[in-house]
Amino acid sequence: MPKTYDVIIIGGSHAGISAALTLYRAFHTCLIFDSGKPRDAASDKVRLTNGWEGQDPQAFRATSVADLERSGLVDFVSHKATTISKNSDGNFDVVDVAESKWTGRRVLLAMGVEEKYPDIDGYAENYGSLIYHCMFCFGNDKKGSSVAGLLAMGILAHPQHTIINARDALKFVDSVTLYTNGDSQVEKALSGVIEDRLSIDSRRIKSLAKPYDGTGIVIEFDTGEKQSLAFLVHKPDIEVSGAIPEQLGCEMIPEIGIKVTPPFNSTSVEGVFAAGDCCSPLRNIPSAMSMGSFAGCGIARSLPPGPLKK
Ligand SMILES: Cc1cc2nc3c(=O)[nH]c(=O)nc-3n(C[C@H](O)[C@H](O)[C@H](O)COP(=O)(O)OP(=O)(O)OC[C@H]3O[C@@H](n4cnc5c(N)ncnc54)[C@H](O)[C@@H]3O)c2cc1C
Incomplete structure (x- = not known):
């Protein structure tokens, strides 16, 4: 493989x-760094993906990685890229956790986001299996259940977001309880927008647990009372992973991440592109794949042609 890759990709999901997959077809070499913590790691099924419905998300990635390996144009480093700098010749140097140095002509940032779980006992253990951020991904598996809950915390404490997400859940259950975790301001705001089949519970939450039969989630309140639910809806706060966008000086958009210009998703730094959750409010697999593919086209067009292959 050449010493200078055409493209260094940070994030191999x-x-x-x-x-x-787009770049190798135009004969461009890539080096992909991946520290192996994709956002859907907590899930055992992939949804919203043509041809892969209900299958293992890790196998989904591995199939494409095997295609890339067969191309002979893509190398992989299975750990974290820690620092990046742009040289005077316009190329980029990347250093990884093993302190190896790598060089590329272009950079694609595809490092996803980190989710910040609320400080509730049992939240982390149940996120992705009984606490769902997206009803389009998870709701159908729970259709016909009686009661679900929604944690009205973080972004879901804003009444507009609370109601949209509660209505999403109402497609699959008879009723949804909105849990304010003792926040009287949120309780007051939600009282003004409450609808049929929704109710508010303002008790403080002590912990979340899976019942022995594994059929739902149990909320235990500070009072010692318990409530059993089919599932909970909640979206944890997110932030773009790591310091690399900042090291490059990429312009950021609050709540969204790295600022990109569609359709090819160039960033504010020449030669740097971004794709997926780290630069979009539409955080799902079809969107990440579409953005990645368009960024691949834009990067290929920004590079001189490689050696003609016959
Ligand atoms: C529980 C759960 C289930 C989900 N299920 C679905 C679903 O069924 N269908 C759907 O459409 N969407 C689903 N999503 C959303 C989906 O997971 C994301 O939208 C998608 O993974 C985004 O892809 P990405 O490539 O942008 O980022 P990610 O998949 O998050 O991948 C980013 C990768 O970059 C790596 N990385 C980060 N920083 C560095 C670094 N400095 N150096 C090297 N590597 C780095 C990470 O380790 C990670 O592997 C789910 C989300 C959650 C939380």
């Missing part, structure tokens, strides 16, 4: 892999 749905967005990064799609970009590399």
